[in-house]
Amino acid sequence: MDPLTPDQARRAGEQRRLRLQVLGLNSVEAEATFDRVARLAASFTQSPLAMVNFINDERQMFRGMYIPSASPDDRPNTDGGGVVFDLSEIAREAPSDYGFCPHVVAQGSQLALDDVFDYPRFRGNPLVNDMGVRSYLGTPLRDNTGMILGTVCVADMVPRTWDRKLKEGMQELTETLLSDFRLRDSLLAQQQELFAVFDGAPFPIMLTEGPNHLLRYANGKQGAAFGMIPQFSPGRHVLPGLEAVGVFNAMDDAFHSGQAATLPRASITTYDSPAPQDFSFLCTPVRTSPGAPISGVLTVAMDITGQPYAGSEQRVFAANVQERFERLGAAGVPGMGNADFSR
Known part of the structure; x- marks a missing residue:
């Protein structure tokens, strides 16, 4: 190649970053x-270090990692003696050109280095x-x-x-993902089916x-009120x-605590109204797959201008949206495109 x-x-x-x-x-x-x-890779190959490494155009991200624990009994057995540096200090990211994994990605095939010193x-x-x-x-x-x-590497x-x-074992292990x-x-x-329903909400x-709250989706009401962004x-x-x-402080609380957070009342001038309006914001942490860490926050804004609190219909709607969205992460419920959020 x-x-x-x-x-x-x-x-x-x-392209990798977008994917x-x-x-x-x-x-x-x-x-x-x-x-x-990563632990299975370390055990199978009897290696002291293993990683599941995702690489974009800016950095490498070690979302899976095995490093030796403090107890020698928990480490894979190797014939080569002890570790010569403190692996516990390894961060879960590195520059995009660091190490050997970028070479694997660039050449698109497995890379085996029996002794790095043999390769200038x-x-x-x-x-x-x-x-x-x-x-x-x-x-x-x-x-x-x-x-x-x-890559998956050891x-x-x-x-x-x-x-x-x-x-071959490493190839098979990689394919399990x-x-x-x-x-x-x-x-x-x-x-996406659920978003189509949100569009008419x-x-x-x-x-x-993520923790930086990168916009994944916004419905028409969100863009009209607060601005369209890429x-x-x-x-x-x-x-x-x-x-x-x-x-965004409320969204921070939801993302880091794993619990829904509420901003009960905030006055803001929207793009579609000349006068300030009062909104209540409900922020719910979400996951992209079962057992995965929190990946983002679903935020629903309710216009409560002139109301002492959000109307019951609005609260029911917001709770319904959040519940159904969370169910996607729990089981991938079929028929979601037919969900009715009008009540």
């Missing part, structure tokens, strides 16, 4: 599924100098569409022979992703009116 030109590599990285954003994977948060795969191209890699890695085995991590999103601090059995990607796409399709609704824009910066009245 011919190496990519810098421009081709940049475009490929951008990772759609899947809810474009961040460094640990996820149990990926940590488990790799022996000066920062991973060798910073961490003492001497051997590496990385396998492309493809999603259910065939796109390479990153490494050791001593030279190793990565034989055919280990290479296809079901996770399929599930995410299935839930995303159901979300009488209240502003938006779904944001998808995946950082909400706090592009919706200054909502930031000024404390909406």
Whole structure:
């Protein structure tokens, strides 16, 4: 396979970033599924270090990681002695050109380095100098569409022979994640059906992703009242009116606590009204797949101008929206496109 030109590599990285954003994977948060795969990789290959690594055009994100615990009894057995550095200090991200995983993604095939020092191209890699890695085995991590999103990799601090059995086993282990990607796409399709219902809702609704509240979706009422912004824009910066009245602080509380948060009353001048209006905001944390960490926040705004509190019909509607959206993350309920939010 011919190496990519810098421009081709940049475009490929951008495409991966967009795909990772759609899947809810474009961040460094640990996820149990990926940590488990990393532990299995370490155990299967008897390696002290393993990662499930997603790579975009800006950074590498180790959403799955196995590192030696404090107890030697919990570590995979190796023939090469102890670890020569403190793996507990490893962060779950790195620059996009750090280490060997970017080479795996670029060439689109498995990379086995029995001894890094045998390869002049790799022996000066920062991973060798910073961490003492001497051997590496990385396998492309493809999603259910065939796109390479990153790698599943293992490494050791001593030279190793990565034989055919280990290479094939790593390939099979990587392919077990296809079901996770399929599930995410299935839930995303159901979300899109739900969004079609939201489009006709009488209240502003938006779904944001990650701790920076990147805009994933906004219905027509949201755009008309608070402004139309591009998808995946950082909400706090592009919706200054909502930031000024404390909406994003409530969203922060929901995202980090895992509990719904309410901003009972906020006065704001909207784009579709010349006079300030009072809104109540309900912020609910959501997940993209069962057992996954919180991925974003669903925010429903209710116009309560002239009311001492939100009307019962509005509260029922907001609770209905939140409940049905959360059910997507719980089981992927069929028939969601026929949901009735009019009551």
